[in-house]
């Protein structure tokens with residue numbers, strides 16, 4: 001077998017494993033990875049996984065129920081106008097799929113997400129149920145101090161829950177493992193930007209998402225294998241427009257939607273699972289680790305519609321994504337009933353109207369099962385972009 005064929009086979013093995021992990025239940029007490037005493041669920045967008053990791057609680061990103069979950073219980077607890085990820089998360093709790101969690105942490109990113117904590121506390125009193133109050137405004141002088149106090153509170157809660165003390169040294173060790181993970185994820189995105197035919201958006205998504213169910217150290221091994229294989233792939237570059245995809249910061253677009261986009265475009269940057277990639281540089285491994293995480297949240301971080309930062313305006317960070325990835329166009333999406341996402345989508349579209357950058361607006365829902373119409377829209381969009389470039 002040639003090197004490229006071997007690489008293709010290796011990448012397929014890794015991606016199939018990642019897809020199995022995506023569909024798998026959360027690890028129960030009998031199948032916890034070595035060194036972990038429980039699992040801690042966290043809702044999008046950002047959660048400082050290092051603190052749970054150091055406490056021996058496997059951080060498990062709770063990313064909704066996808067398009068195969070039937071809602072039988074959640075509708076009795078939530079309005080039908082609430083976004084799908086909140087309703088399916090409640091359903092996963094109520095149908096027992098998340099009963100093995102030691103705790104569940106959500107964030108005040110919007111009213112719907114904030115109220116999940118109350119639903120959790122009332123229905124699952126045996127689990128730690130908390131809101132991690134990340135600040136709405138990170139531009140005040142006290143922001144880092146405030147976040148550090150909140151992370152310290154989280155550390156104490158998790159110590160109580162796991163019965164394991166989180167000393168600075170173990171927290172620094174976890175930060176080091178996650179720094180490796182951040183570097184590898186940056187390499188994945190750099191590869192997609194530089195040679196997008198070597199790794200599709202769907203493949204990169206599956207690789208990133210695998211961290212939601214496994215220790216970061218195991219994920220690091222997977223990412224290294226995938227990167228080595230993808231770099232050796234022998235695939236020709238195709239005539240496809242380069243686009244950025246935005247709107248996937250919280251509720252997850254169905255895999256079939258990402259595949260439809262990949263069929264027509266090269267997605268050279270996106271905000272999918274941005275919470276798992278929130279810290280954009282290494283977190284300092286010396287000094288106070290809680291302060292280092294808090295400072296990184298403010299000073300070395302990405303952008304999303306649920307975090308207000310005057311240094312990263314809605315239009316500004318989209319334009320920076322387009323510029324740095326040399327994209328020709330943008331796909332502006334929002335999850336149905338997602339107020340922060342829809343708000344951002346309007347601002348993005350209005351801004352792009354004043355530029356010569358083309359865009360396509362799409363709405364999605366995690367439970368979507370029909371993609372024919374969307375595929376047709378994407379095909380038309382991609383063709384119009386190629387004609388515009390050729391003209």
Ligand code: SF4
Nearest residue numbers: 083110113250251338
């Ligand atoms: S998808 Fe939007 S509305 Fe729903 S929890 Fe996330 S940010 Fe809130």
